[in-house]
Each structure stands twice: as C-alpha cells, then as structure tokens.
Amino acid sequence: MACSMSILLKNLATDLTLIDVIEDKLKGEVLDLNHGNLFLSNVHIDGGKDYSLSSGSKIVVITAGARQQVGESRLSLVQRNVNIFKHIVPKIAEHSPDAIIIVVSNPVDLMTYVAWKLSGFPRHRVLGSGTNLDSARFRHIIASRLSVSPSSIHACIVGEHGDSSVPLWSSVSVSGRSLTSIEPKIGQPDGPKGWDTVHKQVVDGAYDVIRLKGYTNWAIGLSCAEMVESILKNKHRIMPVSCFVKGMVGIKDDVCLSLPCVLNASGVNNIVQVNLNKSEKAALNKSATLIAKVQEDLKW
Ligand SMILES: NC(=O)C1=CN([C@@H]2O[C@H](COP(=O)(O)OP(=O)(O)OC[C@H]3O[C@@H](n4cnc5c(N)ncnc54)[C@H](O)[C@@H]3O)[C@@H](O)[C@H]2O)C=CC1
Numbered sequence: 001m002a003c004s005m006s007i008l009l010k011n012l013a014t015d016l017t018l019i020d021v022i023e024d025k026l027k028g029e030v031l032d033l034n035h036g037n038l039f040l041s042n043v044h045i046d047g048g049k050d051y052s053l054s055s056g057s058k059i060v061v062i063t064a065g066a067r068q069q070v071g072e073s074r075l076s077l078v079q080r081n082v083n084i085f086k087h088i089v090p091k092i093a094e095h096s097p098d099a100i101i102i103v104v105s106n107p108v109d110l111m112t113y114v115a116w117k118l119s120g121f122p123r124h125r126v127l128g129s130g131t132n133l134d135s136a137r138f139r140h141i142i143a144s145r146l147s148v149s150p151s152s153i154h155a156c157i158v159g160e161h162g163d164s165s166v167p168l169w170s171s172v173s174v175s176g177r178s179l180t181s182i183e184p185k186i187g188q189p190d191g192p193k194g195w196d197t198v199h200k201q202v203v204d205g206a207y208d209v210i211r212l213k214g215y216t217n218w219a220i221g222l223s224c225a226e227m228v229e230s231i232l233k234n235k236h237r238i239m240p241v242s243c244f245v246k247g248m249v250g251i252k253d254d255v256c257l258s259l260p261c262v263l264n265a266s267g268v269n270n271i272v273q274v275n276l277n278k279s280e281k282a283a284l285n286k287s288a289t290l291i292a293k294v295q296e297d298l299k300w
C-alpha cells in the first residue's frame, strides 16, 4: 500500500491494479483509495484475486509474501516466499508478458533471481528494490551528521539488501568533495570516532523500525516509486538496485545483488562499472557468495 500511495502521489500511473489473496481487505483498500481519487488525477484503481485484472501492465511491483518478525533476518523468509512466487510469477508473465518486474519481497536479492527465472523474462526486465533503500538510509545518516540535505550527499551501498551489504566509503562525496580525501579512514573501525558505526546503523535500521512499529513501509514505498518513475519516464537515473550481476566486478556467482544501475524505459539499461577499493571488492564478493549459498539450498 505504501508503494501504491507513493506511485499515486507522484502521478505516475493512469491505471493501478492491486492483487492479493485476502480479497476482503483488498476490496477495502481499493475502495478507500478510490474515495481519494478526487485528490489524485482520476487514476483507474482496481483490484482482486484474478491476475487478468492486471493484464498488459507496464510495470509489476511484487510485494507479496511473509515479512520479518522482530529480530528475524530477511534470509529466513526465503523458502516461504519462493513457494508464494511459484504461484504468482507465472501468472504475471502470462498476463503481462511485456512488463518490467520490480521485486520488493524479501530476501529481495534471492527473490529477484527467482522471479527472473520463473518469468523467463530477459534479465533487464527483472530487478529488485535492492540497496536503493539502504543507500537512502546511509545518505540520511551522513547528511544528519553534516547538517546538509541527503540529496547533497553522493553515497551508495551495494551488495545484499541486508546484513552483508557493502558501504562504498571510497566514493562518498559532498558537493563533489570526497570524504576520504579529508579523512582517509572514514567509516573504518580505526577511523574518526562516530563514523565507524554508520554502516551498522544502516543495517540495524530495518530491525529498529520493525522492533518499534512492526514493519517498514514508507521509505520502501518512496524508494520503489522513484524506480517506477525512472522507468516510466525514461529518466536514466542511476540507482543501486538488484539485478543479475555475474561477471561484474569479479563476481563469479550466479546471483542478483545491487550495483548502481541506469534505469530507463527498458528496465536495467546498464550496470555502472564502479570503482571499488580492495576491501570493498572483497566484501562485495563475500556478499555474493553468501547469497549463492542460500540459493543453492532452495527448493523450487
Ligand atoms: N525490500 C525491502 O526493502 C522491503 C521488503 N519488504 C518485504 O515485503 C514483503 C511484504 O511485507 P509487508 O507488506 O510488510 O507484509 P504484509 O503482510 O503487510 O503484506 C503481504 C501481503 O502479501 C499477500 N500475499 C501472501 N501470499 C500471496 C499470494 N500468493 N498472492 C498474492 N498476495 C499474497 C498477503 O495477503 C499480504 O497482504 C515482505 O517479504 C517484506 O520483508 C518490506 C519492506 C521493505
């Protein structure tokens, strides 16, 4: 619902269809959104159980599935959500064969890979929300420490959306000035005090929100709408999103994870060749291997 609301408020859709297995709650949400249509741009909003309602979609955002309980890792959801995807992805592919799929369900990197395989779509048309959200958290924390807007910070987290994510301290910059040119060890355990815990705060961010309110929704909704906007409006924005990355930056595993990507009308138009230092490269490869290990044991 947060993805839907963010998409509606950005005026990105003329038609929005919600699909869920819990039909009564869904009907309530559709009715409630339609009551607000006066304040939107008269979007056609519909919903139900039947995927034919969403036929011919340009973009399909998948948020279905189990979510984490307090303290639970994203990876522990994987088999439950693969079982759900086995039912829904083939129906999406049947009814919207030209769609671009954006996966939000966790663990998002594994679910992106599963959605790609189950859909049979070309790789550029299946992506996951990935570390666009982790990067937003990273930029928010850095921005608060420097008392500037997050939009004035260039900073990116790559790898798994989750515990093994990799902050690219070597390329963090503010107003074009690289932070490592001022503090070479920024973000490292032996670097300037206070900055060494920033990445932990990013990783803990979702756990904190889940402990406090039960689930996360607003930030992922906004992140997702930004991705949808870049695709529907062919904006060519660069965002760290999850996609198939084997062969990039030395990754040998058959996995999806996040690297900065150019998003345009074709989906993932390009994966940016990032400049990583030695430890960032090692951490990224470790993240890829961890995802590959979990993937190996999946039953699907
Ligand atoms: N990638 C990210 O940054 C984020 C990912 N998530 C993930 O998104 C997923 C959903 O989280 P919430 O919205 O909080 O959970 P929720 O429980 O509020 O919603 C999940 C919905 O999926 C539906 N569903 C279950 N099986 C289905 C099926 N076979 N077909 C259609 N719909 C089905 C349920 O009826 C429910 O309405 C979780 O996996 C969660 O971890 C949530 C927030 C951020």
Ligand SMILES: CC(=O)C(=O)O
Pocket (backbone or CB within 6 Å): 074, 106, 133, 206, 216, 220
């Ligand atoms: C739940 C989740 O993956 C997040 O908010 O980061």
